Amino acid sequence: MMVADVIFYLFATVTVLSALGVVGARNPVHSVLFLVLAFFSTAGLFVLMGAEFLAAILVMVYMGAVAILFLFVVMMLDVDFSMLRRESVRYLPMGFVVGAVMLAELGLMMAHHPGEGLHLGLDNTDNTLAIGQALYTRFLYPFEVASLILLVALIGAVALTHRERKRVHRQDISTQLARTKEDAVELRKVASGEGA
């Protein structure tokens, strides 16, 4: 067995085990941390396939941003863990259905790509360049549409949750900077005993 094979099985085992941990962990925070571990070992698998750009992006985006937000939310929520576990059994059949559908889809895809894998005719030595060229030439329109959809979702989320509160003091940097001595300070001479 080659060294690369050993590393592959190591990463693959960790990925599968941590994926099981995501579902099985008693504490939601542990679940998210298992998810992070699954992301990381998947990134390792990507590197083994020579897709180091995808690996870096996976770590940066999913581990560096998405999972951190998950953690934020899960840590702040006040959830009754035992309640959550009792209820989760009810969703078991549904979970099996979703899993079966995904497995069937994967099988169909594999049947149509026998042993070929996803190649796109990319040169493995510099796949950052190759992905850039593919995204900005062949797939320019889908790429731009996807980014626009994300932008709309982003602005939509802010617009839906943002509300102006009347009694909150807001800091406006430009008005603060525009203040001068004349309109901020007033000097008065107050005679002794007459000041209020």
Place this chain on the structure above:
Amino acid sequence: MAEILNMVHELGEGLFGPLLWSLVWVVIKVVLLLAPVLFMVTYITLAERKVIGAMQVRPGPNRVGFFGVLQPLADAVKLIFKETILPEKADKSLFLLAPLLTLVPALLSWAVVPFSPELILADVNVGILYILAISSLGAYGIIISGWASNSRYAFLGSMRSVAQMVSYEVSMGFTLIPVILITGSLSLVDVVEQQKDWWNIIPLAPMFFIYFISVVAETNRSPFDLPEAEPELVAGFFTEYSAMSSGLFFMGEYANIVLVSFLGALVFLGGWLPPLSILDFIPGIIWLGLKAGFLMFVFLWIRATFPRYRYDQLMRLGWKVFLPVSLFWIFLTGLVLQLTRGIGGE
């Protein structure tokens, strides 16, 4: 330096046989890389106390060893032999894992840092991406420590710290994109070699300053050390940590400072290239050390100079000032390159 390494490599291959030697060789290289890094991490603590002492007109530590040179060792001995206290209600395994998760990413990044064109552990062609990816993992140690401590101060401190790190990672990443555009490669060796004519700081001066301020914020250093903020949060996310477990957090912080100083020197200050070609006779590694050392000095200098920022001002600076400015510079760099070189042109 590189010649000696090659000689040892050939000697060892003869002694052990190629397969076993390749494993031993990796271990040797990692030790050779990490030993100076950990040495710098240890001694930047002394440098910090000495430099700030000098700026505040006091001697700083001067009891242990001549001129206080053994102080870091004394500190290390003290940290190792103190008792590590585990809080009763802490999540024990995560509580102990968290300090390691801060230190390990800071050390992992060194794998792709070149000290000269040959002296590099792994010359991967996505070096900058690798560093950005690994440095984004540093936040986990902090968020886990805050949650696992099961303490309000620690939790608030870690929330602050992670929000700050995630925000400033964005602007730090964006300041490196113009450099990548100019170089046309993600390899750090290429980035330095491309600065032969002029250092990147000349065309990209604003990016360098944004980079430096961002990394000060990302390493949670003063004036952006809000996660610690001792008057309000006791000690922030490591309130509950004692002995070596808190020492590991500090080691992670200092390892990050050394790392971002080297990265700044490589990416913006020409790395191992001398400022004038007449000064070529001085080895490149000394130039790199001088430049990185200067940046580390600036870290300490601003700690002694500026008062702490307010949290909302910090967020405003990151998202509303640095982000638009660096995005504009990416656009500007792309435009200038398109007009002068016609990148990607037919």
